[in-house]
Each structure stands twice: as C-alpha cells, then as structure tokens.
Amino acid sequence: MYIDTVTITGADDSVDRNELYDLSDRFPFVEWGILYNPGKEGKPRYPSDEWVEKFDRYAPSFVSKAVHLCGKSATDFCNGDLSVVRDAAYHSPCYGRVQVNIHEEAHIGDRSYSEIADLLIRSNSVVPTIIQLNDLTRPIVKALSKKENGNYVQVLFDESRGKGVPMIFREDPERHALMKTTKCGFASGISPDNVQDVARSIAGISNLHYNVRSILTGCIMSPSGAWIDMETGVRTDNEFDLKKVDYVLMKMERAMKGDYTS
Numbered sequence: 715m716y717i718d719t720v721t722i723t724g725a726d727d728s729v730d731r732n733e734l735y736d737l738s739d740r741f742p743f744v745e746w747g748i749l750y751n752p753g754k755e756g757k758p759r760y761p762s763d764e765w766v767e768k769f770d771r772y773a774p775s776f777v778s779k780a781v782h783l784c785g786k787s788a789t790d791f792c793n794g795d796l797s798v799v800r801d802a803a804y805h806s807p808c809y810g811r812v813q814v815n816i817h818e819e820a821h822i823g824d825r826s827y828s829e830i831a832d833l834l835i836r837s838n839s840v841v842p843t844i845i846q847l848n849d850l851t852r853p854i855v856k857a858l859s860k861k862e863n864g865n866y867v868q869v870l871f872d873e874s875r876g877k878g879v880p881m882i883f884r885e886d887p888e889r890h891a892l893m894k895t896t897k898c899g900f901a902s903g904i905s906p907d908n909v910q911d912v913a914r915s916i917a918g919i920s921n922l923h924y925n926v927r928s929i930l931t932g933c934i935m936s937p938s939g940a941w942i943d944m945e946t947g948v949r950t951d952n953e954f955d956l957k958k959v960d961y962v963l964m965k966m967e968r969a970m971k972g973d974y975t976s
Contacts, residue, residue, distance in 0.1 A: 718939030723747030751785035813844040831857035905947035
C-alpha cells in the first residue's frame with residue numbers, strides 16, 4: 715500500500731484561500747479537510763460560511779477538498795440527515811470526500827451500529843465517505859464489514875478521536891484485515907518532524923503484510939493507496955501555519971518517491 719493523498723485539515727478564516735490553491739497546484743496530492751460544525755463557524759479550525767462559499771466558488775478544478783462532519787453535523791448525520799453529503803456532491807469535484815467524526819456516544823444517539831453503517835453506505839454511494847476508527851466506532855466498522863458494499867466506506871485509523879496522540883505502529887490484525895479490502899488513512903500525532911518516519915512506517919507495515927502474509931494466505935491487499943491526515947501538527951499557537959504545510963508537503967513529495975531522508 716502506498717500513500718497517494720495528504721489531507722491537511724483545519725484551514726479557517728485566517729487563511730488566504732489563494733495560498734491553498736497555489737499549494738494544490740504545486741502538490742496535486744494534497745486534499746484540504748474542511749471542518750464543519752454548526753455553531754462554530756468562524757472560530758479557529760472552523761471556517762465561516764462566507765469563507766467556504768468563496769473557497770468553493772473560486773477554486774480551480776484541480777483543488778481537492780473533503781468535508782469533515784464534527785459535533786452537531788456528525789449527530790445530524792447519525793440521525794439520518796444526509797443533506798451535507800448531497801451538498802458535497804452538488805459542489806463536486808471540489809468536494810471529493812465526506813468524513814464523519816463520531817467522537818461521543820451522543821453523536822450516535824439511539825441508532826444501532828448497523829443503522830449507522832447503513833447510513834455510511836448510503837452516503838458513500840453519493841460521495842466517497844470516511845469513518846474514523848476508534849474504540850467508539852469499532853462496532854460500526856465491524857457492522858460495515860458484514861454488509862454488501864460496506865468495505866467501500868473508507869476508514870481513518872485515529873484511536874485518539876482527533877486529539878493528536880501519536881500512533882503506535884505494531885503488528886495489528888484488525889488494521890491488516892482492513893487494509894486488505896478497504897482504502898485506509900492514518901492520523902494522530904503526525905507533525906513536520908515525524909511525517910517522513912510515519913510514511914516509512916506505513917510503507918513498512920503494508921509491505922510486510924503484503925510480502926509475507928499474502929503469500930501464506932493467498933490474500934491480496936487492496937491496491938488503493940492510503941492517506942495521512944494532519945491537523946494540529948500544521949498549526950502554531952493554534953493558528954494554521956502555511957510554512958509548516960509547505961514543509962510537510964515537500965517532505966511527502968519526496969517520501970512518495972521512496973526518499974525518506976530529511
């Protein structure tokens with residue numbers, strides 16, 4: 715499995731959208747993760763409706779963007795409101811994916827894990843959809859694995875629920891099983907200082923799994939590339955830091971070619 719996308723999350727009203735367009739032109743593999751949580755618009759990490767509207771309107775066709783549903787919007791999704799998904803499809807191709815950030819039991823409410831899985835599959839039939847994998851969503855991901863087309867819903871490994879706790883790379887049967895059938899991403903604790911090490915680790919665990927386990931079991935890993943997602947790691951004093959973003963993307967451009975040197 716190779717990394718084909720770097721998602722940079724958390725651009726807000728402090729960011730000049732033209733700077734993001736320029737970075738997309740220089741680094742075609744970058745995707746901008748836009749956080750959406752009604753009531754927080756205009757606050758750090760959460761752009762205002764006006765900013766988003768202009769970003770959409772003037773974005774060149776090569777700009778990739780994902781909407782990340784947080785807080786109330788995640789709750790609305792779990793209650794069956796897929797209007798944000800339809801909006802993302804309407805604005806396609808700027809909106810390439812939708813990510814549902816389920817961080818609290820309240821987001822799920824009275825819905826069963828199977829019902830949430832069905833909503834994710836419905837959403838994915840409109841726009842490629844991502845769910846974070848953590849202790850709260852693990853039963854949902856398990857329910858997806860038992861449903862037709864469930865493996866097409868993408869999975870982001872983020873056990874810290876967006877808190878940025880560094881991930882641990884180790885032999886992980888659950889992770890490897892998902893990597894065989896599902897497009898997967900990696901988040902949590904990634905920074906400009908360790909991004910190349912993270913990229914090397916992702917390549918290492920996937921290559922080991924492919925070269926050893928697939929030979930023994932006859933299982934072939936999904937050919938779809940992986941992605942990494944960075945948010946806190948590209949901020950300075952809680953402000954979106956374009957210099958850090960540029961630095962990370964330059965490092966990842968080299969890493970994607972197999973160069974992990976600093």
